Amino acid sequence: MAVTSRAGKASHLGDAVGLSDAELLEMFRLVALARAVDERMWILNRAGRIPFVISGQGHEGAQVGIAWALEKKKDWIAPFYRSIATCLTFGMSARDILTAQYATATDPSSGGRQMPGHYGSHEHNLVSVSSPVATQLLHAVGIALAAKIRKTGQVAMTTMGEGSSNQGDVHEGLNFAAIHKLPFIFVVENNGYAISVPMARQVAGSSVWERAAGYGIPGVLVDGSDVLACYAASQAAVARARAGEGPTLIEAKVTRLTAHSSDDQQTKYRSEEELASEKALDPLPLFRAQLADAGILTPEAEARIAAEVTAAVDDATEYSESQPDPDPSTAMKWVFAEEWPGETPPPWGMGAPAPHEAESEHLGPGDEGIERSAD
């Protein structure tokens, strides 16, 4: 990249954490893209095009900064339902995210089987998200165990909210990961609310990161609206994990700019004043200002990125609108690796007939099933 006098300032910003200007611009593009995809989801929901939205707005800076420290297609992330920016950073596209909202046959996360927000991609080492919270921590710990046994040099990360961090699986997983010094990173994106219940009613002791001490591992608190601070914290955890020194817990304080989901009304439990003041923690304008002040995000670069982001979101919307629904004839596939028709093929209850029945003329509405079973 051309170094100008303004870029001199820029490289100073990146130098502190070892990021080039090009990397910083790409990180900004990902934050902006995640936000734009997310905003488009809400518009499509309000327009009646998609039935449900669960959002990551306010979390994007922490997600991009933290995921950036991992190596794509080598390391692993077990994400959660707000992980849009995490998934984009790890290689999924705007089309991948929006086809999940439409639950199309071509949705790479689940082929339209899961609710929106339940992302996953084997191609990109992103573990499939489920709805019970915190279960994924143990999957990441198991991935880290396999990495250690197979000596692959991989790091496994999981991310979740502070509400989810109260589940028993978190304790069981941290304990095991710490005993075996696994290359594992536990990221808590603390937005202060578990749907409607505030932190004070969720987390005793007023923090998650301090719980790390109980497992004898480092706990780190980081400002989740500071992308570079998040990257630095994650980078240190990755280095520690790769060196065989064991897990790290990172708590990133973020804000939730939207309601929990499209079915939630957050003004019922959050004051207007709080919602207004939390906007100051929005990572997008903060990161934009930081990069602009450093001379990295020039007006030209910002315009270029804005155009790219808009084009990507428009393309993803049009693409998703054009994609087919999954065919019900495929709905029995992938219960197991091999074909499995079920013990009793649908329609249920219509079993194989006796020979004289198969020839009967009295076949009722279920006759299709009878014929199939009689094959």
Place this chain on the structure above:
Amino acid sequence: MPTRTFIEAIREGLREEMARDESVIILGEDVGKKGGVFLATDGLWGEFGDERVIDTPLSESQIIGTSIGASINGLRPVAEIQFADFIFPAFNQLISEAARMRYRSNNGYGLPMTVRAPYGGGVHGALYHSQSVEAFFTHIPGLKVVIPSTPYDAKGLLRSSIRDEDPVLFFEHKKMYRSVRGDVPDGEFTVPLGKAAVTHPGTQVTVIAYGLMAHYALEAADRVAEEGISVEVVDLRTLRPLDKETVLDSVRKTGKCLVVYEDNRFGGYGAEVAAIVAEEAFDYLDGPVTRIAGPDVPGVPYNHALEDWFMVNPEKIADSIRKLAAY
């Protein structure tokens, strides 16, 4: 042909699969130096080391959840739950995660993992060391459920389970570990998942059973044979996927069906077998599809008089056969 006890066959199966495939690991409580509370993994820690035979903390959800993750990243974990009674802390990981991973990712992720657990009563184990838990898991598509009854089947089915690309729950009746002995040939053999076996041919009554009950069914068949009743015993071996054809072929031949299971009767696994037989072999039936199973109390009570009352045994099965034969 060499003979083995049930648990020796399981241990051999584990050891040979670990020697054959370095991606096979074992994890569970006390599975390491101690070799498991029933000694199913005895000697494996010494042979394969700390990294492949892992003593876990007392955290069953972790045992299953990390097995899921390890199987995502290239290993074939064989998890041991010390007693089937203690599998419930891992229920969410098994039902919400393991069973659904392949389906929900549209074949993005499969989980080649096996979960072994001793189950069953008749050993003075009381409420929490005697349970039959198979019905909780056979209910959920995405899990395979295996319950062998002979050392040969135990070894062959365990090999198939470990090599399978999907999660398999492998339940071993603890009363059989040392009381059941049988021929197990040296060398490579497998028993396919999803195939039942007719272990006693007969013509008048079909008895469908698995695990310890498959042995008791054979004993009962011998008792009533002296009275002139010809019984065909079907040992299911794999509960899910169910080998429906072997079951239905037998019932269509005999016209009478008794389903035997040790678990509580109401909503037990045998209820589904009975329903399938009633639906799909109705025209061949010459009597009601009947069940003999454990009574509906929330656990096997400890005192020997109470435990005997709870347990299905050969005589109770024989009585049920006599009634059905006379119908």
